[in-house]
Amino acid sequence: MSFSDLFDSGFKKRNEDHFASIVRVAMDDGVISNDEKAFLERLARNLDISEGDFKIILEDYKTHPINPPHDYERRLERMYDLARMVYVDHIKGDDEEVLLRKIGVGLGFHPENVKYVVDKALTLVSNGVDLDTFIVEMKNMNK
Numbered sequence: 001m002s003f004s005d006l007f008d009s010g011f012k013k014r015n016e017d018h019f020a021s022i023v024r025v026a027m028d029d030g031v032i033s034n035d036e037k038a039f040l041e042r043l044a045r046n047l048d049i050s051e052g053d054f055k056i057i058l059e060d061y062k063t064h065p066i067n068p069p070h071d072y073e074r075r076l077e078r079m080y081d082l083a084r085m086v087y088v089d090h091i092k093g094d095d096e097e098v099l100l101r102k103i104g105v106g107l108g109f110h111p112e113n114v115k116y117v118v119d120k121a122l123t124l125v126s127n128g129v130d131l132d133t134f135i136v137e138m139k140n141m142n143k
Contacts, residue, residue, distance in 0.1 A: 043082075077135070079121050097122075100121070
């Protein structure tokens with residue numbers, strides 16, 4: 001096995017674990033709604049998760065470790081990616097915010113602050129900011 005094979009498999013595993021964590025958040029209420037399922041399908045495509053792996057993860061998501069990023073910037077990067085996906089896919093309304101809040105808590109944002117994080121993230125993404133601007137703005141949102 002080459003070094004690049006190790007890197008690729010590690011990257012794939014992290015994506016699967018990240019996806020399984022989001023599935024776990026979506027399953028928190030015991031049901032995956034049609035909107036959540038559509039979102040998960042788009043997320044799986046973006047994370048390069050095959051249809052077969054998607055089905056396996058949906059069935060055994062609890063066997064994957066929850067690995068929210070310890071680094072605040074990594075959390076912001078993931079929130080940026082998810083907010084962009086929600087914005088690009090035109091998922092609108094309360095369902096959008098509820099799902100992003102659940103995922104935000106799963107990413108490690110404090111439950112009392114996640115509403116503000118999601119609101120700011122969606123505003124920034126709708127204004128078309130890039131990742132660097134997003135991170136700066138999010139870090140300074142309370143100043």
